[in-house]
Amino acid sequence: MKTKQLFFFFGITLFGILSSCSKDDDPVIKKPIPDPEIMSIIQNIKEDSLQKYVMELESMGTRFALAPNRRDVAMFIKQKFEHFGYSATLDSFEISVYYGGALNVTWQYNVVATMDGTVYPDSISIIGGHHDCTVRASSGDPMVSSPGANDNASGVATTLEVARVLKLAGVEPTNTIKFITFAAEELGLFGSKDYARKAYSAHKKIKMMLNNDMVAFWSLPDTSNWTVNIIDYPNSYLLRTSAEQVCKTYTSLKTVTDNTYQNYSDSYPFHLNGFEAIFFISDADDPNYHTPMDLTTACNFKFCREVAKVNCVLLLQNNFEL
Ligand SMILES: [Zn+2]
Structure with a gap:
């Protein structure tokens, strides 16, 4: 091959290489670029705040749904939202369950805080957890001691912290955002069933529901393998994939989707009523699950902060004109 031909060949080959390096192939260009305004808001999500909320909830002794302090628990959370500058309400409903050999009829209280949408107030996004x-009866008496730090003060803390930073940012959403903590999940998803059923009957437009249940357990400090399980439903595939993209762009979290427990938390009744819902849970077996050892000291609040960021970014991307 002569020199001139060689240059021609090189030219063609180089052009071929360059043109095959599309944006999709280049790992540097492919890495998602975070939005600076979103970054400036989510950096206010604090590990210390999350830990403090969980500790306060744990210190109530028990939050078992049939315990006499159930309204106090709801009032405590309501006042937290109000302290951040929200209007919040207790959304009450009655349940009948067999427990301790008798039928227990009790009033239960979901807590609902609202940030009104400025353009589409009827369109609602929900973040929450029970x-x-x-x-377990084998590990103790829930009426007496049920600390529930990971399950699920962590989901409440995530909801509270996202509410705090969105208010702090001073941004107004185009759609309405509701921050909801659900009652009586452990007895049969009663709080979310009641809320989702009423929303369906009233023809409410719930565009997304983000459920957080057990989002603070990860035993290892090394962030390289931290993984959140994002559970989805047949109608929420797109919401789940956008949550995966957010994890990649804004957090150190890896993602997995294992739907084994999709029917066992507050996202499920929303799905059953036709709303798009996803469910965040640490992809790790918590050895303290449903025992008096489910304590703040066993939680990893750096992990929890990453999950809170994902929730916050999804709300920002879907409800604000930044
Ligand atoms: Zn739970």
Whole structure:
């Protein structure tokens, strides 16, 4: 091959290489670029705040749904939202369950804080998690001691912290955002069933529901393998994939989707009523699950902070004109 031909060949080959390096192939260009305004908001999500909320909820002794302090628990969370500058309400409903050999009829209280949408107030996005907890009978009496730090003060803390930083940012959403902590989940998803059923009957437009249940357990400090399980439903595939993209862009979290427990938390009744919901849970077996050892000291709040960031970014991307 002569020199001139060689240059021609090189030219063609180089052009071929360059043109095959599309944006999709280049790992540097492919890495998602975070939005600076979103970054400046989520950097206010604090590990210390999350830990403090969980510790305060744990210190109530028990948050078992049939315990006499159930309204106090709801009031405590309501006042937290109000302290951040929200209007919040207790959304009450009655349940009948067999427990301790008798039928227990009790009033239960979901807590609902609202940030009104400025353009589409009827369009609603929900972030939440259940505030009650329990322990297995073999490990103790839930009426007496049920700390529920990971399950699920962590989900409540995530909801509270996202509410705090969105208010702090001073941004107004185009759609309405509701921050909800659900009652009596452990007895049969009662709080979310009641809320989702009423929303469906009233023809509410719930565009997304983000459920957080057990989002603070990870035993290892090394962030390289931290993984959140993002559970989805047949109608929420797109919401789950956008959550995966957010994890990649804004957090150190890896993602997995294992739907084994999709029917066992507050996202499920929303799905059953036709709303798009996803469910965040640490992809790790918590050895303290439903025992008196589910304590703040066993939680990893750096992990929890990453999950809170994902929730916050999804709300920002879907409800704000930044
Ligand atoms: Zn739970």
